[in-house]
Ligand code: AMP
Ligand code: MN
């Protein structure tokens with residue numbers, strides 16, 4: 221068990237998916253920021269965890285093995301973070317391998333669409349940017365920025381890569397209960413990530429929370445960073461309490477270029493909530 225008072229950040233990315241830093245660099249920045257308990261949660265891969273583990277041992281900070289799984293639910297994409305997973309669990313590995321194949325196929329389709337919009341060699345260049353990690357829409361967004369087609373990542377999504385835009389490709393990711401099942405099979409806890417980022421109405425958000433809980437979900441990402449609006453923190457706090465979910469905190473850090481976002485700089489959880497990390501067994505940290 222980790223104490224409730226730990227300075228904690230349980231949602232971060234490295235170059236194994238769409239983060240800017242290597243796993244070791246991420247751990248070093250977390251240490252410098254005073255983080256005591258860190259989870260690396262790359263999109264649909266655990267490939268960064270071995271390097272992060274070595275760096276965390278050397279830096280003397282506690283690392284939780286994590287992953288952020290892409291899920292399709294009611295035609296929407298949700299992200300389920302798995303915490304304290306055994307990355308060698310065969311069921312989890314098989315599930316992630318399936319999602320990685322979907323990512324590869326989707327990347328080729330996105331690239332074909334971008335090529336027809338005049339972008340030069342998008343697949344080759346996205347793969348080069350990803351450096352062997354999972355190819356995400358973020359990589360294509362970075363290409364569009366570096367080609368001068370858009371001024372920033374947000375615009376790349378808004379004009380080209382978001383749902384309904386010209387280079388969007390719909391994908392059937394894992395089912396909600398499948399993803400939670402893989403996480404549980406791997407000994408982990410399942411966290412519904414950034415619940416306010418799915419552009420859902422209040423009624424749909426409640427439906428999502430009910431479905432997540434019914435599928436065996438454990439925790440809700442309540443605190444999303446110091447820049448989170450107080451009313452959003454209050455909303456997520458109420459949701460976690462009403463649905464009987466543990467509470468997690470995560471910056472969703474992707475790299476230093478997100479200057480408004482700092483590792484481990486997260487609003488504290490209400491004392492009414494149970495922090496998810498107090499339910500993670502140190503002996504299970506693989
Ligand atoms: P993917 O899982 O490949 O569809 O990529 C999703 C990732 O794209 C998210 O995890 C974010 O890092 C990034 N992303 C999604 N929407 C935006 C946005 N509007 N602005 C910047 N990054 C975004
Ligand atoms: Mn991302």
Ligand code: MN
Nearest residue numbers: 288299413414
């Ligand atoms: Mn996410």
Ligand code: MN
Nearest residue numbers: 231233288472
């Ligand atoms: Mn994330």
